[in-house]
Amino acid sequence: MSQTGPQTAAADGPPDLVGLLVAISKRQDRTAFSGLFAHFAPRVKAYLIRHGATNETAEELAQETLLRVWRKAHLFDPAVAAPSTWIFRIARNLRIDRIRRERRPEFDPEDPVLVRDADPAADQQIETSQEGARIRAAIDLLPPDQKQAIMLSFFEDKPHSEIADELGLPLGTVKSRIRLAFARVRQTLGDER
Numbered sequence: 001m002s003q004t005g006p007q008t009a010a011a012d013g014p015p016d017l018v019g020l021l022v023a024i025s026k027r028q029d030r031t032a033f034s035g036l037f038a039h040f041a042p043r044v045k046a047y048l049i050r051h052g053a054t055n056e057t058a059e060e061l062a063q064e065t066l067l068r069v070w071r072k073a074h075l076f077d078p079a080v081a082a083p084s085t086w087i088f089r090i091a092r093n094l095r096i097d098r099i100r101r102e103r104r105p106e107f108d109p110e111d112p113v114l115v116r117d118a119d120p121a122a123d124q125q126i127e128t129s130q131e132g133a134r135i136r137a138a139i140d141l142l143p144p145d146q147k148q149a150i151m152l153s154f155f156e157d158k159p160h161s162e163i164a165d166e167l168g169l170p171l172g173t174v175k176s177r178i179r180l181a182f183a184r185v186r187q188t189l190g191d192e193r
Contacts, residue, residue, distance in 0.1 A: 061095055
């Protein structure tokens with residue numbers, strides 16, 4: 001690097017970091033970026049390691065930080081922050097984003113939990129439909145008090161205690177009606193098969 005210009009303040013002194021950022025911002029100066037990278041890459045990596053990043057993660061984030069500096073150098077304002085403050089803030093934010101992503105992984109549409117089951121075969125659909133019709137018919141044959149208890153429990157998904165409150169009945173009575181209803185439905189379905 002030459003001794004004049006924004007790259008260095010003196011031949012052996014520290015680089016003019018503001019000058020380097022301005023050169024990157026205004027002219028996309030690759031030499032200035034090289035100087036900035038050489039100065040900050042090891043420092044950013046060490047900072048990230050001190051704050052809990054693994055060596056590999058720190059290396060990745062340091063490179064990502066300096067890439068972001070290259071792309072966003074036009075946003076740097078020397079009146080607001082020193083170059084080191086600005087760059088380390090970028091590194092810190094990238095580290096926080098990485099931690100959040102690790103804690104909350106990205107949505108994977110191919111995750112088996114999220115993949116819809118294949119539609120059953122036509123004969124299976126018909127059989128399921130016929131079985132449902134037989135169960136509905138068996139429930140329709142129940143006495144009204146048992147039918148009401150079954151409907152509230154299984155079709156409205158209410159707990160037994162809530163059904164007892166709603167109907168003004170003791171909990172044991174509700175449980176008995178549901179048990180009797182099950183026995184009758186099983187008996188009716190057993191007779192049809």
